[in-house]
Amino acid sequence: MSPEQLVAQEAPTLILIASAAFVLPLLSNRVRVPGVVLEILFGVLIGPVLHVVQEGPFLNELGELGLFLLMFLSGFEIDLGMFDRRRPRQFITGMTVFGLTIVTAYVASRILGHGFFVMFILATTSVGLVVPTLRSTRRVSTPLGQIILMSALLADFLTLLGVTAMAVIVEHGVTIQLFDLPLFFVVVAGALLLIRRAAWWKPEWFGRLFDLDDPEEVGIRGSLALMLVFVGLSLVLGIEPILGAFLAGSVFAVIFRHRGALEQKLSGFAYGFLIPIFFINVGIRFDLHELGDVRVLLEAAALIGLAVLVKAIPALALLRRRRSIREVFAAGFLLSARLSLIIAVAELGVELGIIDRVLEAQIILLAGVTSTLGPAAFRALMPKVEST
Secondary structure, eight states, X not given: OOHHHHHHHTHHHHHHHHHXXXXXXXXXXXXXXXXXXXXXXXXXXXXXXTOOOOXXXXXXHHHHHHHHHHHHHHHHTOOGGGOOTTHXXXXXXXHHHHHHXXXXXXXXXXXXXXXXXXXXXXXXXXXXXXXXXXXXXXXTTSHHHHHHHHHHHHHHHHHHHHHHHHHHHHHHOSSGGGGHHHHHHHHHHHHHHHHHHHHHHOHHHHHGGGOTTOTTOHHHHHHHHHHHHHXXXXXXXXXXXXXXXXXXXXXXXXXXXXXXTHHHHXXXXXXXXXXXXXXXXXXXXOOTTGGGSHHHHHHHHHHHXXXXXXXXXXXXXXXXXXXXXXXXXXHHHHHTOOOHHHHHHHHHHHHHTSSOHHHHXXXXXXXXXXXHHHHHHHHHHSOOOOOO
16 A cells, blocks of 8 residues: 555544644643643544544554654753752752662562563653643742752653663663663764764854744754654664654753753644644553453552552652651652653553553553642642742
């Protein structure tokens, strides 16, 4: 079947999904549920519930591009300007929290009868939920807010690194190809230094990246080019491309701390259409039939409960910083919020054959519950600081 025939065959699905991508964010604001959750639920509705659509190659290609953009923007969210001069102390505290998280996540994964991959899944968090929650409560610049943010950034980066290493082992075994991962980081470091030096020598060239009214949108072109180059390099080295996309966004964020309107343009472009296609596609592939089994639902409830404990217990390390028990539990609840990254990692696990669709469905339930309750619990325990 030709590409044109494939597109024509999936055109009704594309129209339906495009309409949903417009309507669902409006509904999300009214019902106070994350848009991602509604997008997955919509995919479940039109897929396994009503059987209106089925996944197809063209839709999958768009969804994969949406996934790359999602990971790129996750790396793009790194803002070193948020951290003050006490950053080494925050880093040590963040590493302590993450180290305890890995230990408790491993114990939880063994209790659930799983291994290292589920450990990494339970260790994830969502910077995309942590940052807006801290900002809305005016705590992003406070010492506690910066420790929470550092812990979230470390969790996102290090779990993704661990998942990538595990994917290489699953696909190729413990071979010399494991050295491709540090080689990739050497390439990334070289690219970072090269781009930073070029930006220093030719600031007028790179300044155009952030022009608000650039008719040729050089900023978006440059960002997408960097993302696709890193994705291409990761594929050449046999590394999961989502790590390449994430590191591309991270490199861009580290070099250009003041990104002006570019971040809003990229977010509008990505979250306006391609990223929703990825999440709707996840819903279309959702294993709804298995969730009718009481045993599976009980396992999902256990997974959700342990996922919260995996973040709440390590947060007790903040007591050493003379934090109140209320602040400690607030931090633990916020760090337990998982959304984009955990779904992306679960999808990767299914592709690698490490987890099945049933566990993926349980993980999606986990994301929906924690992404809704985590920020809400933080706001309840840590009321918004009044502006002066």
